[in-house]
Amino acid sequence: MTAVISTDPATGQQHPLDFEETDAATLAEAVAGAEQATQRLGALGRLGRADLLDSIADALEARRDDIVATADSETALGPVRLNGELTRTAYQLRFFGEVLREGSYLEAVIDHAGDTPMGPRPDLRRILVPVGPVAVYAASNFPLAFSVPGGDTAAALAAGSGVVVKAHPAHPATSALVGAIIASVTSPLVGTAVGVVYGYEAGIALVQHPSIRAASFTGSPGGGRALAELAAGRPEPIPFYGELGSINPVLVSPEAAAARADSIGVGLAGSILLGGGQFCTKPGVALVPAGPAGDALVATLAATIADASAKPALTAGMAAAYAKGLTALGAVPGARLAAGPSRAADVDADAAAGTTPPALIEFSGDDLAPQLAEETFGPVAVVARYRDDEHAARMLASLPGALTGTLFLEPGDTGVPAARSAISARVGRILYDQYPTGVAVAWAQNHGGPWPSTDSVHTSVGATSIRRYLRPVAWQNAPASELPPELRDGAAAFPRRVDGVLVLPED
Numbered sequence: 001m002t003a004v005i006s007t008d009p010a011t012g013q014q015h016p017l018d019f020e021e022t023d024a025a026t027l028a029e030a031v032a033g034a035e036q037a038t039q040r041l042g043a044l045g046r047l048g049r050a051d052l053l054d055s056i057a058d059a060l061e062a063r064r065d066d067i068v069a070t071a072d073s074e075t076a077l078g079p080v081r082l083n084g085e086l087t088r089t090a091y092q093l094r095f096f097g098e099v100l101r102e103g104s105y106l107e108a109v110i111d112h113a114g115d116t117p118m119g120p121r122p123d124l125r126r127i128l129v130p131v132g133p134v135a136v137y138a139a140s141n142f143p144l145a146f147s148v149p150g151g152d153t154a155a156a157l158a159a160g161s162g163v164v165v166k167a168h169p170a171h172p173a174t175s176a177l178v179g180a181i182i183a184s185v186t187s188p189l190v191g192t193a194v195g196v197v198y199g200y201e202a203g204i205a206l207v208q209h210p211s212i213r214a215a216s217f218t219g220s221p222g223g224g225r226a227l228a229e230l231a232a233g234r235p236e237p238i239p240f241y242g243e244l245g246s247i248n249p250v251l252v253s254p255e256a257a258a259a260r261a262d263s264i265g266v267g268l269a270g271s272i273l274l275g276g277g278q279f280c281t282k283p284g285v286a287l288v289p290a291g292p293a294g295d296a297l298v299a300t301l302a303a304t305i306a307d308a309s310a311k312p313a314l315t316a317g318m319a320a321a322y323a324k325g326l327t328a329l330g331a332v333p334g335a336r337l338a339a340g341p342s343r344a345a346d347v348d349a350d351a352a353a354g355t356t357p358p359a360l361i362e363f364s365g366d367d368l369a370p371q372l373a374e375e376t377f378g379p380v381a382v383v384a385r386y387r388d389d390e391h392a393a394r395m396l397a398s399l400p401g402a403l404t405g406t407l408f409l410e411p412g413d414t415g416v417p418a419a420r421s422a423i424s425a426r427v428g429r430i431l432y433d434q435y436p437t438g439v440a441v442a443w444a445q446n447h448g449g450p451w452p453s454t455d456s457v458h459t460s461v462g463a464t465s466i467r468r469y470l471r472p473v474a475w476q477n478a479p480a481s482e483l484p485p486e487l488r489d490g491a492a493a494f495p496r497r498v499d500g501v502l503v504l505p506e507d
Contacts, residue, residue, distance in 0.1 A: 004198050006173040009312040009354055010076040017173055021199030027164075030195035031211050034133035034162030040190035041160045042130060045485075046106075049158060050097035052193075055185045056157075057090035060149060063181055067174065071143045074171040076312040081275065082144070089144045092151050092441045092461075096158040099463045103494020105158075107472070108486050110498045123477050125487040128470035130160035131239075132213030135206045137227065139218035140314050141278040143171040148178045148196055151441070151461055152216045157193060159469035164195045164212070166203040170314045207231050207240070214469055216241040216460065218280070220377075221452050228455060241468050243460055245375040246403040246453040247284035248436050249396060251423050255410040256433075257293040264408055265300030268381075269308075271435035273358055276311035277379030278318075281404050281436040284375055285368070287392050287419070290385045298338065298383055302360050306339040310355035311379070318377060323351035325376035326359055332372055334365030338383065368395045392419035401450025402427045404436035426450060428459075 001020040007013070022030070041049055060067065068082045075082070099105055106127050113123040134156040138147035145151065148165045156163045167175035179196035186193040197206060207215050207230045215231055215238060217224050224242035231240035252264060271283050286301075288294040313319035326347055330337050340359025341347050350357045358379040363372055372382045386392035396419055405427035407420060424430055428449030439447050445462030448454040458468045480488050486496075493505045 002199065004172045005169075006074055006171075007315070008073050008076070009170075009314060009316075012316070012354060015173075017176065019176070019198070022197040022202035024205065027197055027202050027205055027209070030164045030192070030197055031133060031206075031209050033192035033195050034164050035211055037162030037186070037190045037193040038130060038133055038160065041157065041162065041193065044190065046100040046103065046160075049160060050100040052186065052189060053093045053097040053100075053154065053157060056149070056182055057093040059181050059185050060086065060093075060178065061090050063177075067144070067177060067181075070177050071171060071174045074174055075143055075314055077143075077275070085142060085144045088441065089149050092145070093149070093154045095441050095463075096154045096466065099466060100158055103486070103492075105463065105466050105470075106486055106494065108492075108494070108496040110487060110489075110496060112499055113477075114499075124474055125478065125483060126472055126474040127484055127487055128467075129473050129484075131469050131471050132161060133211055134161045134163050134469055135209075135212045135215040136163055136165045137203065137215070137217040137219065138165055138168040138175065140168050140170045140318070141275070141280070142218075143168075143174045144178065146218050147171065148175045148194065149182060151465060152218075153194055155466045156469045159466050161213070161469045162190075162193050162195075164197060164206060166206055167196050167198050169198075172198055203227075204230065207238075208234060210234070210236065212238060214239045214241070216468065218243045218460070221245050224455070239468070240455065241458060241460065242455045243280065243403075243448070244452045244455065246280055246401075246449065247373055247375055247399055248281055248402050248404045248406070249399055249423055249426070250283045250286040250406040250408070250436075251392065251396065251416065251419055252286065252288050252294075252297065252408040253410065253413050253415045254289045254291070254293065255413045255415055256408040257289050257297050259410055261293055261297035262300045265297045266304050267435055269301050269304035271437045272360075272381045273305065273308050273379045274437045276313065276356060277358070278314060278377060279437045281439060282381070283406065283436060284381055285373065285399065286381060286383045287386050287395060288383055290364075290387050294385060298362060298385075301383065302339040302362075305358045305360045305379075308358040308379070310350055310357040312354055313356050313378065316354050319351045319354045319356055322356045322376065322378035322380075323347045325374075325378070326357075326380055328371055329359075329361045329376065329380065329382065332361075332363070332369045334369070335361050335363045335372065335382070338362040340380070366391075368398055373399050386419070389416045389418045392416055393422040396422035396426065399426055401453050403447060403449045403453045404429045404431060406431040406434070406436055408433055428453065
């Protein structure tokens, strides 16, 4: 067996952990535990699951110092960032508790028997139920919020599904620690509701296990495609929810550039550089008008990026991939390096040290080359100069689907209408005069978008992300004793649609 290794990206030091990569027998145990937990989570009911999520959040926050220290030793993201991420993680667990208590996620519908223009209608009652055990593939860049205790796990537990998480190799010690904390809460009530497995082979076997009923993934397009094909190629295919990469375009109108070139340049640089440029919502392409106002904006943007220091990449492999991507961007015809290392030797030296030097590529050509429209994971972005509305719209229409699109406009701004329409057609969330690096956990949130940002129409953040782990079931002419409690006649403490009328709970 292969020992699991924890690596400090700031120093390169490796520390073997006291456990090994997951073998077939251990994987089978983890999935069996998730199956058993699914049954017990269902027996808890939605209110019991809400309390369980609150307890998990409490337990994680009680171990805050240990969790942050461990995560920092594996990610070099720093205590400030990691404390914020742990707060977010606890918040989204409690948020899903509120989703359960409110109850509308069930989409409960009752149609009593009656006559219709098509003839007699039977008694029909419909609700959403858990899909069953879920596989979650942890993200590299969020060791908490999108990993073992993250949003996918919280949504699946809320739905009533046990979870098996494939830990990311960038932070195995953190994964083991938070997995043990969660188990200390869930074991007395429902058993191993969140199992954790390690290693490449375990990740492949997990999505193919016949008891796994859905899988979610945050990572590279290549890894996501491979897992999606495995999920689809099973004897009984399962849904695969992938977040695979996003360029997150930004459009600055001529009026906005003229009015606030400096403030937009500084703010945009901060968004590009945040977290070492390792956010899925990092602005990857910014369209800025040609002319003096745009020149001023790009100058401020470039100067701010040039003043920033290189940060450790999450892994040595990511540092090497960033260096390769940066070199490729600079070689595109019509592109120039506006900020960042100008010598290939400097880029290679940073990669060898495991760091990613901030950079800005400026493009002044006619059509964006495909290389400029691909996500480069790290602190680099492309600023493309557009001549007019038609030119901006054409470049935006050539971009792949994205999680976010940002518009910087002035009050009453009617400029670039075609470009504004083009950006809206290619993204899942449209921001106005704000920066995209930040995803609020909220009822109205949508963290998803056209391919390749995601491969489904579902959000992975917010209340409706629970829908990925639920499936509809209808009961026809069922006796009351056979119905779920939420579908029985009488007053309900959550919204339902009864005979076509939305019925809200009484205050």
